[in-house]
Amino acid sequence: MRYVALGDLVADCYYKNIGQDKELIKIDGGSSRFNVVANLAARGNSTCVIAGCGCDKIGRIVLNSLMKLNVDTAFVIRNGIETRAYHITVEGDKHICTRTCPICGQKTWYDKPIVTTKYCRECIKQDDVLILDGLKPENIPIITTFSNEKVLDIGRTKRLVNLSNQEILDILQNRNIEILQLNESVEQYLMQRFGVENLLSLFNMLGPKFMIVTRGKEGADFVVKNHIIHKTLIHCQREIDDTGAGDAFFSMFIQKYYENDKKVTRQWLDGTFFLANKLTTSVVSHLGARGHLYDGYYPDNIDKCICKIK
Numbered sequence: 001m002r003y004v005a006l007g008d009l010v011a012d013c014y015y016k017n018i019g020q021d022k023e024l025i026k027i028d029g030g031s032s033r034f035n036v037v038a039n040l041a042a043r044g045n046s047t048c049v050i051a052g053c054g055c056d057k058i059g060r061i062v063l064n065s066l067m068k069l070n071v072d073t074a075f076v077i078r079n080g081i082e083t084r085a086y087h088i089t090v091e092g093d094k095h096i097c098t099r100t101c102p103i104c105g106q107k108t109w110y111d112k113p114i115v116t117t118k119y120c121r122e123c124i125k126q127d128d129v130l131i132l133d134g135l136k137p138e139n140i141p142i143i144t145t146f147s148n149e150k151v152l153d154i155g156r157t158k159r160l161v162n163l164s165n166q167e168i169l170d171i172l173q174n175r176n177i178e179i180l181q182l183n184e185s186v187e188q189y190l191m192q193r194f195g196v197e198n199l200l201s202l203f204n205m206l207g208p209k210f211m212i213v214t215r216g217k218e219g220a221d222f223v224v225k226n227h228i229i230h231k232t233l234i235h236c237q238r239e240i241d242d243t244g245a246g247d248a249f250f251s252m253f254i255q256k257y258y259e260n261d262k263k264v265t266r267q268w269l270d271g272t273f274f275l276a277n278k279l280t281t282s283v284v285s286h287l288g289a290r291g292h293l294y295d296g297y298y299p300d301n302i303d304k305c306i307c308k309i310k
Contacts, residue, residue, distance in 0.1 A: 002046045002072070003254070005033040005131040006120055006142060008113050009053040009062045009076070011085040012243070012288060013306050015102060022089060022102050024306055027058065028288045028296040029065035030086060032133040032153055035244050035289045039251035039279075041069040042293045048072040050123045052114025054083040058306065061297045068294060075123045077114050084109050085306060090241065090287070103305040117141045124148065129178075129258070135159045135171060143175050151179040151254050152208075155246070157189045165193060173207045179257060180208035181250050184215045199228055210264055212253060214246055220273075224264040231273045234281070244289020245280045252276035 012030030015022040029038065034049060041047040049071055053059040055078050062083060066073055085108040089096040099109040120142060124130070130150045132139050136159055143150060152172075154160075160168065168190075172180075182190070187199065196202050203211050203223040211223040219232040256272040257264070282292040290296065 001258070002048050002125065002128050003037055003040050003131055004048045004050060004124060004128045005037040006050050007031070007033060007052075007115055007136075007138065008084055009034065009049070009051045009059070011058045011062050011083055013085050013087050014287060015087065015089045017089065017091065024103070024299055026287060026296050026298055027061050027306070028290055029062040030244075030289055032155065032247050033131045034066070035247035036131050036133075036153075036251045036254070037071060038066065038069055038290050038293060039248045040255055041066070041071045043251075043255060045255060046072075048075065048128070050075045050115060050120050052077040052079070054078065054081050056082050058085060059083040065290065065294070065296070077119070079114060081110050081114075082108060087306070088243070095241075095243065101305060101307050104307050106307045108306065113138050117145070121146075129254075131254075135163065135168070140171055143171055143177075147176065149176050149178050151181075151250075152177055153181040153246075153250055154186050155181075155183050157186055160186075160189065160193075169205070177208040178262065179210045179212065179250075179254060180206060181212040181214065181246075181253075183246070184213060187213050199223060200226065209262065210257065212250070214249070220249075222264075222269055222273075229266065229269060231269070234277055239284045241287050241291070242284045245283045247289060248279050248283045248292070249276045252279055 010031040012028050013024060014026040016025050037047045037049060049066060053062055053076060059078060063073055063076060087098045087102050089102060100107045128148050130148050132142065132150055133153045134156060191202055194205060196205060199221060200223065213221040217233060219230060222229045252275050253272055260268050286292045288296055
């Protein structure tokens, strides 16, 4: 069994303010599904990415970040376009994220994905567990036409707005979704849209085997069958950056869920939550979503701009 993430690779580029200017301080791999796979790989699980990225130096940095964790990158398509990049300016506990370079204003994002559903179908094995994030147009045919078991994180409402209620149900119901993770804002949005009064009703309507609702610093709710269990986080005293904390948290539950033959008990939940909580305290004490896994790439002498890296 492999854990497989699909889609185009993304770079996370971190900046800090130096007077009136911004300085690029770190480049690393990003995007939720690939962060989940990176965490799983770091703990010795079999992982693979079916993905696309550019042939530029940013692409090499992102690929190397996965290869150093022994993620299988044999199915990564590389072409002449520039690798997708998010630009994150860190200001204390705030993050400003854009798809354009904050130094030169150049857009560092292409819209049409390199990886197609057809290509995924050629590469995916029958027993692969698919790691997906959001109801993006490229994810929907993967969810609805692939018989593989899936774990899905819906962290934003943006892609839900353009779907009807029936379309959302058609996408999610009876699709072998083993674990569905939502954050609190998505939970409230869906409950309001569907007119359900409680989390258990939402769980029964969407139909995953196991559901997690993260509530930030308040902890998380876990739903299985007719039970809702709330767990409270133990907070990290040295929080630098919370980017990727939710991805790491999710990765621990995915791993332990399958190690326990997909059985969810109170004892299992207590133990897994303890491990996930411990992991997230490590994540937030480093800069970047994967800073707890390795050092990342710290650029030097590149004229301060990602767009100068070739």
